[in-house]
Amino acid sequence: MYSEKVMDHFSNPRNVGEIEDADGVGEVGNPVCGDMMTIHIKVDDGKLADIKFKTFGCGAAIATSSMITEMAMGMTIEEALEITRDSVADALDGLPPVKLHCSNLAADGLHAAIEDYLSKKEAGN
């Protein structure tokens, strides 16, 4: 049912955790629905220097979170904002149709963290 890449990211998730002095934090989903994700980012010179995630959810939710942190690491803010649910799913060699919303959650989580960073930056200026 899941691709080898999904199973790889599920069983060895990359970048799990939180960043204490994060520049941006995204929180999406809801434990009531069965999936929830937090993404912490550290931005250095307009680039994503560090990304950490925590996810409560199914195999696909964990794998998409892990994959998106790997994809976005080192990207500029602008590049990271271009990552879509489809690009995450494609990078995992696809997801079962019923699980596509999980990739949505990952993309939303990353974008929320970046928006948090941008709004904090704006408030600081």
Added chain:
Amino acid sequence: MYPLNRGENKVVRIYMDHGATTRPDPEVVNAMLPFYDELFGNASSLHTFGQEAARALASSRKTVADFLRAEPEEIIFTSGGTESDNLALKGIAYLKKNKGKHIITSVIEHPAILNTCKYLGDMGYRITYVPVNNQGLIDPADVEDAITDDTILISIIHANNEIGTIQPIKEISAIAHMHGVLVHTDAVQSVGKMPVNVDDLGVDMLSISAHKIYGPKGVGALYLRKGTRLQGLSQGGSHEMGKRAGTENIPGIVGLSKAVELAKQRVEGDTKYLVNLRDTMIRKILDSIPESYLNGHPTKRLCNNVHVRFSYVEGESLLMMLNMKGVAVSTGSACSSKSLEPSHVLAALGIIPEKIHGNLRITLGHENTIDEVDYVVENLVDIVKKLRAMSPIAPKD
């Protein structure tokens, strides 16, 4: 290392999903094989080939009837539990539509009953779903309260397929019959795991399935009490006393018969063995994993059912990680279902939504051992720890 006795280089394969299906017993397979070969006749044929099949059909019917303490002519062979449930509900509903259009069932039925009731509801029947308490038990008084002048049938699951709660069917039958209402029970999960017979239960109809009791898939039976009329669902020949048209699945029926024969011999020993294994497993899980809970009733539950939930983690992840360790179980989490809805059974227990997702159904079989239980629990401890470390809603250490 665990003395799992599976050979040096063999991958661990521990099957603890007997509520889904069971491995056919070698005796069952052997009993079936000749009927895929030289004993291939059609039981309706008058020649020797046909009569060999007809004899096998008759003796299988007697075995199944004896097992349920019924008469052979009260047994209708079907393609399994789902068909038996459909035949019972629709067969009565269609026949009695001029007498009444009210059916009583429960909120924790198997989809074979629930969706048949939903279908009948769409057809203009009135369906009452009686509730359960937080341990999954139905109160017979609720069933009695639901009975009206136009109630034609009550269908309550004997033992729930998810949480294993055993319902007071005997009491429900007595109440129903006081009011002149027929009773059906889906006994697919209880047969083979406790004594099940129609005398004790007092039901008018009862569904069973072969593949849950070490028999083949695609075959089951409906017990229909003598004198109870029912409208068949498909038109065709006069097979199965005119109640179920279609050439009989003789190999499957012989397999069901052998499975039932073995269940009769084994049920007492199996039950004793499995209750011990079940309670040991429940105790070990609850003792070694913080914030773990048992779903369902502690004692009025199937001898092989361990249904637990863990806060802050999700069931499909648990299932997949156990699968990577060679262990097969199931879950009623939303993420594991095609509808993305959590189990209606767990919801009916009143478990709060954010705690409903981290559940596992472990259903044991007589081939499971205490060493396997230990292996599964130890891995489960690690897996829950790993997933909680990853979970944004788990309290930090």
